[in-house]
Amino acid sequence: MSFGFPWGLLALGALAPLVAAYFLRRRQKPVVVSALFLWRTPRPRAEAGPRWERFTRESSLLLEALAVIAAALFLADVRLGEAARTRHLVLVVDGSLSMSARGPDGVTVLEKARQEAAKRVEEVDATQVTVLASGLVPRVLAGPEAEPSRALAALESFQSQGADHDPVPTLTWAQELAGTGRRVVFLTDVAPETPATVPASVRWLALGTARNNVALVSAQRRDEGASATVTVRVARFGDGPREVDARVLALPGPGAKEGTERVERVLLPDEGTATVRLTFQGAGDVVVFLPYDALPEDGRVRLPPAPARPVAVGLAEGLGPAERQSLERFLAVAPEVQKGGAAVESLLIGPRGTEARVTVGAPGKPRTFVGPFFSEKSHPLLDDVQLAGVRWTAGDNPPGRPLVTAGEAVLVSEEEGGRVHLNVDLARSNVQRVAAWPVLLGNLVREARRTREGFPRRQLTLGEPLPVVTVPGARYTLVGPGGSRPVFGAGAVSLPPPAGPGRYALEREGEEVDAAEVLALDARESDLRGRGSVDVPARESGEEDERGSAPGRARWPLVLLLAALVADFYVTRRV
Numbered sequence: 001m002s003f004g005f006p007w008g009l010l011a012l013g014a015l016a017p018l019v020a021a022y023f024l025r026r027r028q029k030p031v032v033v034s035a036l037f038l039w040r041t042p043r044p045r046a047e048a049g050p051r052w053e054r055f056t057r058e059s060s061l062l063l064e065a066l067a068v069i070a071a072a073l074f075l076a077d078v079r080l081g082e083a084a085r086t087r088h089l090v091l092v093v094d095g096s097l098s099m100s101a102r103g104p105d106g107v108t109v110l111e112k113a114r115q116e117a118a119k120r121v122e123e124v125d126a127t128q129v130t131v132l133a134s135g136l137v138p139r140v141l142a143g144p145e146a147e148p149s150r151a152l153a154a155l156e157s158f159q160s161q162g163a164d165h166d167p168v169p170t171l172t173w174a175q176e177l178a179g180t181g182r183r184v185v186f187l188t189d190v191a192p193e194t195p196a197t198v199p200a201s202v203r204w205l206a207l208g209t210a211r212n213n214v215a216l217v218s219a220q221r222r223d224e225g226a227s228a229t230v231t232v233r234v235a236r237f238g239d240g241p242r243e244v245d246a247r248v249l250a251l252p253g254p255g256a257k258e259g260t261e262r263v264e265r266v267l268l269p270d271e272g273t274a275t276v277r278l279t280f281q282g283a284g285d286v287v288v289f290l291p292y293d294a295l296p297e298d299g300r301v302r303l304p305p306a307p308a309r310p311v312a313v314g315l316a317e318g319l320g321p322a323e324r325q326s327l328e329r330f331l332a333v334a335p336e337v338q339k340g341g342a343a344v345e346s347l348l349i350g351p352r353g354t355e356a357r358v359t360v361g362a363p364g365k366p367r368t369f370v371g372p373f374f375s376e377k378s379h380p381l382l383d384d385v386q387l388a389g390v391r392w393t394a395g396d397n398p399p400g401r402p403l404v405t406a407g408e409a410v411l412v413s414e415e416e417g418g419r420v421h422l423n424v425d426l427a428r429s430n431v432q433r434v435a436a437w438p439v440l441l442g443n444l445v446r447e448a449r450r451t452r453e454g455f456p457r458r459q460l461t462l463g464e465p466l467p468v469v470t471v472p473g474a475r476y477t478l479v480g481p482g483g484s485r486p487v488f489g490a491g492a493v494s495l496p497p498p499a500g501p502g503r504y505a506l507e508r509e510g511e512e513v514d515a516a517e518v519l520a521l522d523a524r525e526s527d528l529r530g531r532g533s534v535d536v537p538a539r540e541s542g543e544e545d546e547r548g549s550a551p552g553r554a555r556w557p558l559v560l561l562l563a564a565l566v567a568d569f570y571v572t573r574r575v
Contacts, residue, residue, distance in 0.1 A: 005075065005076055005077045006076055007076070008072060008073075008074070008075030008076030008077065009072055009075075009076045010072075011068065011071055011072035011075050011076075012068065012069065012072045014068045014072075015065055015068055015069075018061070018064055018065060018068065019061070019065075022061050059571050060568055060571050060572055063564045063565075063567050063568040063571065064564070064568055066560070066564040067560075067561050067564035067565050067568065070557045070558070070560040070561035070564060071557070071561050073557040073560075074554070074557035074558055074561065077554070078554060078557065086127050086128055086145075087124055087125055087126045087127050087128070088126065088127070088128045088129075088130070088145060088178065088179070088182060089120060089121060089124055089126035089128070089129050089130070089185070090129075090130045090132070090174045090175075090177055090178040090182070090183075090184045090185070091117050091120065091129065091130070091131045091132070091151075091155075091184075091185050091187065092131075092132045092133075092134055092167070092170055092171060092174045092184060092185070092186045092187065092202075093110075093113055093117070093131065093132070093133050093134070093141070093155065093158065093160065093187050093188075094113075094133075094134055094160060094167060094186070094187065094188035094189060095133040095134050095135040095139070095160045095161075095162040095165075095499070096134075096135075096160060096162055096163070096164060096165065096188075096189075096525055097160065097161050097162060097163070097295070097297060097298065097462065097520060097522055097525040097526075098189055098190075098208070098295065098525045098526075098528060098531060099113065099160035099188070099189055100159070100160055100161065100295060100297050101189070101208070101209075101211060101213075101294050101295045101528055101531070102294055102295070102296075103208075103209040103211070104209065109189045109207050109208050109209075109531075110158075110159075110160050112207040113155075113187035113188075113207060114152075114155055114156060116187055116205065116207065117131070117152065117155055117185075117187065118152055120185055121148050121151075121152065126148055127148070128143075128145040128146065128147070128148075129142065129143065129145075129146055129147070129148045129151035129152070130142065130143035130144045130145055130146065130151070130174075130177055130178070131143060131146075131151050131154060131155055132170055132173070132174050132177075133158060133160070133162075133170075134165065134167040134170035134171070134186075135162040135163075135165055135170070135499060136162065136163060136165045136463060136496070136497045137496045137497065137499065138169065138170040138173060139499065141154045141155060141158055142154040142155070143177075144177055159500065161297065161462075161499075161500040161501055161520055162462065162463075162499055162500065163461075163462035163463030163497065163522050163525065164463065164522055164524040164525050165463075167186065167188065168197055168198065168199075171184060171186055171198065171199050171202050172199055174186075174202070175199045175201055175202065178201070182201065183201050183202070183203060183538050184199070184201055184202045184203065184538075185202075185203045185205060186202055186203065186204050186205065187205055187207065188204070188205070188206050188207070188208070189206055189207055189208025189209075189531045189532075190206055190208055190530060190531050190532065191204070191206050191532060191534040191536070192204050192536060195536060198536070200538060200539040200540040201538050201539075201540055202538055203535075203536070203537055203538045204534070204535075204536035205534075205535050205536075206531075206532060206533055206534040206535070206536075207533055208528075208531030208532055208533060209528075209531060209532065209533065210528060210529055210530065210531050210532055211238070211293075211294035211295075211528040211529075211531070212237065212238030212239055212240040212293075212294065212528070212529070213237045213238060213240065213293055213294050213295050213298075213526055213527070213528045214234065214235070214236050214237070214240050214241065214244055214268065214290055214291070214293055214299070215234070215235055215237065215290070215295065215298040215299060215521075215523070215526035216232055216233070216234055216288065216290060216298055216299060216300075216301055216521055217233050217234070217235045217273060217298075217521055217522075217523040217526065218231075218232065218233040218273075218461070218521060219231070219232045219233075219288060219301045219303060219459070219519055219521065220232075220303075220459060221286060221303040221304075221305075221306050221459065222306065222308070223305055223306055223307040223308065224308065226253075226281055226282050227279060227280075227281060228250070228279065228280045228281075228283045228286065228305065229277065229278070229279045230248065230277070230278050230279075230280070230286050230288070230303060231275065231276070231277045232246070232275070232276050232277075232288055232301070233273040233274065233275050233276075234246065234266050234268060234273060234274045234275075234276065234290065235268070235272070235273045235274075235523060235526070236268040236269075236270075237526060237527045237528065237529055238528070238529050240268075240293070241268070241291075242267065242268050243265060243266065243267055243268065244265075244266050244268065244290060244291055245263050245264070245265055245266070245291065246263070246264045246265075246266050246276055246288060246289070246290055247261065247262075247263050247288070247289040247290075248261070248262045248263075248264065248276075248278055248286065248287070248288050248289075249261045249286070249287045249288075249289070250262075250280040250283035250284070250285075250286045251283065251284040251285045251286070251287070252282070252283075252284055253282045253283050253284035253305065254282075254284070255282065256282040256283075256284070259283070259284070260280055260283065262278060264276050264278070283305075284304075284305065285302055285303065285304050285305070286302075286303045287300065287301070287302050287303075288300060288301050288303070294528055295525075295526060295528065297520050298520060298521060298522070298525070298526045301519050301520070301521065302517070303459065303517065304503070304515075304517055306458040306459060306517075308336050309336075309449075309452075309454075310336045310337055310338040311336065311337055311338065311346070311347055311445050311448050311449050311452070312338045312339075312346035312347070313331055313337055313338065313339055313346065313347045313348075313349065313445065313448075314339075314346055314347070314348045314349070315327060315328070315339075315348075315349055315350070316348055316349065316350025316351065316354050316356050317350070318350060318351040318353075318354060319349075319350060319351055319360065319361070320351070320361065320425075320426070320427065321427075322425075322426040322427040322432075323351075323360045323361065323426050326426050326432040326437070327349060327360070327441075330437075330438055330441050334438075334441070334442065334445060336445075336449070337445060347444070347445065347448040352398065352421065357418070357419055357420070357448070358419075358420045358421075358422065358444055359398070359419075359420070359421045359422065360422045360424065360426075361395070361422075361423075361424075361425070362393060362394050362395030362396075362423055362424055362425035363395045363396060364395035364396030365395065365396070366393050366394070366395055366425055366428060367393065367394055367395070367409055368391060368392070368393045368394075368428065368429075369391075369392050369393075369394065369406035369407070369409060369411075370390070370391050370392075371387070371388070371390070371406070372406070373387040373390070373392070373404060373405070373406050373411070374404070374405045374406070375387070375403065375404045376402075376403050376404075379403055379414075380443060380446075380447060381403065381412070381414070381420065381440070381443045381444065381447060382403060382404070382412075382440075382443070383439075383443055384439050385436050385439050385440050385443070386435065386436055386439075387404070387431075387436055389434065390429075390430065390431045390434060390436060391429055391430045391431070392406065392411055392424060392429050392431055393424065393425040393428035393429045394406070394409050394410075394411050394423045394424060394425070395423060395425065396423075397409065397410040397413075397423065398410060398413045398421035398423050399413065399415060399421070400413035400414050400415035400416075400419070400420075400421060401413060401414050401415075401416075409423075410423060411423050411424065418451065420444065422440075450469070450492065451469055451491065451492065452469060453469055453470065453471050453508075453513055453514070454468070454469060454506060454513055454514030455467065455468055455469075455506065455514050455515070455516040456468075456469065457516065458515075458516050458517065459516070459517050459519065460516060460517070460518050460519070461518070461519050461521045461522065462497070462498075462500075462501060462518065462519070462520060462521060462522045462525070463497050463522060464497055464518075465494045465495060465496065465497055466478075466494070466495040466496070466497065466498055466504065466516070466518075467492065467493070467494050467495070468487060468492075468493050468494075468495060468506055469491065469492050469493070470487060470489065470490055470491065470493060470506075470508075471490070471508070472490035472491070473490075474508050474509060475508070475509055476506060476507065476508050477506075477507045477510075478495065478504060478505075478506060478507075479504070479505045479506075479507055479512075480498060480502055480503070480504040480505070480518075481500055481501075481502035481503075482498075482499055482500065484507075487506070498518050500518075500520075501518045501519055501520035502517075502518060503515055503516075503517055503518075504516050504517075504518060
C-alpha cells in the first residue's frame with residue numbers, strides 16, 4: 001500500500017467529533033401521545049441538559065466512520081499492490097574513462113552527471129530509481145527499482161574508468177528494465193554518432209567539453225634479473241604542448257636503499273606517438289607521471305615488477321644420442337627456458353612410452369618421407385612451420401589426433417590432454433638442420449608457457465580480456481579493485497575485460513599464485529577533442545509524461561463511501 005497524497009489522511013480527524021457527537025445527548029422535550037402503542041420501541045431520554053451517555057446506535061456510527069475512512073483514503077490517493085503509484089526512473093551513466101575528464105571549471109563530467117541525476121530524480125518525483133553503468137560489460141549500480149536515496153548514494157561512489165565501448169546494448173537493456181512507454185536518461189560526454197540506433201525512448205544527455213590532452217597510450221615493463229626496462233608511448237591530442245616532461249620514479253626494490261628518479265623531455269609529433277625507454281637496476285614499482293591536464297588518469301601509470309618465469313624444460317632418460325644432442329642445442333639458445341628445472345610448470349621431453357609431455361622418437365619399422373606433408377595449419381604448434389625440402393623418417397603411428405601426416409604415416413599428433421608426440425628419427429632425418437625444427441620446438445615451449453598456472457600476461461590495458469590459466473580440481477578466486485569473484489573453468493580461461501584499472505590477483509584456495517596489472521590507458525578515451533554538450537530528446541514519449549507513470553486516483557474508496565452513506569440512510573430511517 002502507498003499514498004500519492006499522504007496529507008489526505010488528515011481527514012481521519014473527523015472521526016473524533018463524530019464519536020463525540022454519538023456520546024453526547026441533549027435534553028428532549030416531552031411528547032404527549034394518546035396511547036403507548038404509538039411507541040414502537042422505548043426510547044431513553046436525557047433528564048436534563050447535555051451529558052455523556054452510552055450510545056445505542058452502533059450500526060449507524062460504524063457506517064459513518066467507514067464513510068469518513070473511505071473519504072480519507074480517496075483524498076490520500078491510496079494504492080494497493082500493482083496499482084500503487086510509482087514513478088520509476090532509469091538512469092544510465094557512461095562508464096568510460098573520459099567521464100573523469102575535467103572541464104575549464106575543474107569539475108569532472110561524472111560529477112556533473114551526478115548533479116543531473118539528482119535533478120532528474122527531483123523533477124519527476126521518482127519513487128523508484130534504477131542506475132546502470134554502461135561498459136563492455138554493463139553493470140547495475142542501484143536497483144532494479146531502488147529507493148532514490150540509495151540509488152544516488154551508489155552513483156556517488158561510482159568511478160567511471162572503463163574502456164571505450166558502444167553504449168547501445170546497455171541502453172536497450174535499460175529500456176527493458178524501464179518498461180513499455182517509460183523513458184530512460186543516458187548521461188554521457190559525447191553526442192551519439194548515429195542517433196537512429198539509439199532506442200526511441202532514451203534521452204541522450206551529453207555534458208562533456210572539448211579539451212586538449214596529452215596522454216600515455218602504452219606502457220610496458222620487462223624484468224631480466226635485476227634489470228628493469230620500462231617503455232612508454234606518449235601521444236598529443238589537440239593543440240596542446242609540443243614538449244612535455246615525463247617524470248619516471250623507480251621505487252627501491254628488495255635490498256635497495258633508495259629509488260631513482262628521472263625526468264625525460266618528450267617531443268610530441270602532430271601525428272603518432274613518442275616513445276620513451278628507460279632501464280633501472282634493482283627497481284621495485286616504477287611510476288610514470290605526465291604533467292597535470294584535462295584527464296590526469298591517463299597521465300600516470302604504476303608498473304610493478306614483472307619478472308619472466310622461464311619454462312623449466314627437462315630431458316628424460318632414454319632419448320637417443322641424436323635427439324638429446326639436438327634438443328640440448330635448442331635449449332642452450334632458447335629465451336626464457338631453464339634446462340633441468342623441476343618446477344610444476346616444467347616441460348618434460350622424453351622417448352615414446354614415458355610419461356613425458358612431449359615424446360620424440362620413432363619406434364618400429366622406419367619409413368622415410370620427403371613429402372608431400374599435410375599439416376593442420378590452424379593449430380598453434382604448427383605456426384610458421386615450413387616442411388618444404390625436409391627428409392622425415394618416422395616409425396609406427398603414435399596415438400592422438402594427427403597434426404602432420406605424410407600419406408598414411410602420422411608424423412606429429414596430440415592427445416586430448418595436450419600430450420604431443422613427434423614421430424621422428426633424427427639420426428636418419430634432416431629436419432633438425434632446417435628452420436622448421438627450432439620453430440616447432442619454440443612453439444612447444446610457447447604453448448607450455450601459456451598453459452601454466454597464472455596470468456599469461458602481467459600487464460594489460462583497459463578493454464582487454466583477462467586471460468588466466470587454472471589447474472583442474474582447484475578453487476580459484478579473482479581479487480581486484482571491485483571485490484572478488486570465483487573463476488570457473490579449468491585450463492586456459494578468458495575472463496571478461498575488467499571494469500576498471502588496478503591490480504588483479506589470482507588466488508587458489510585463498511593463497512595468491514599470480515597477479516596482473518590493468519593500466520588506465522585507452523587512446524580513444526584520451527582523445528577529448530570530440531566531446532561536447534548536447535541534449536537529444538527521446539523520439540517517442542510513450543504513454544507517460546515527465547511526472548511519472550501513475551494512473552488516476554483509485555475509485556474504490558468512493559464506491560465504499562457511497563455504499564456506507566446509503567446503508568446509514570436506511571439504518572437511521574428505520575429508527
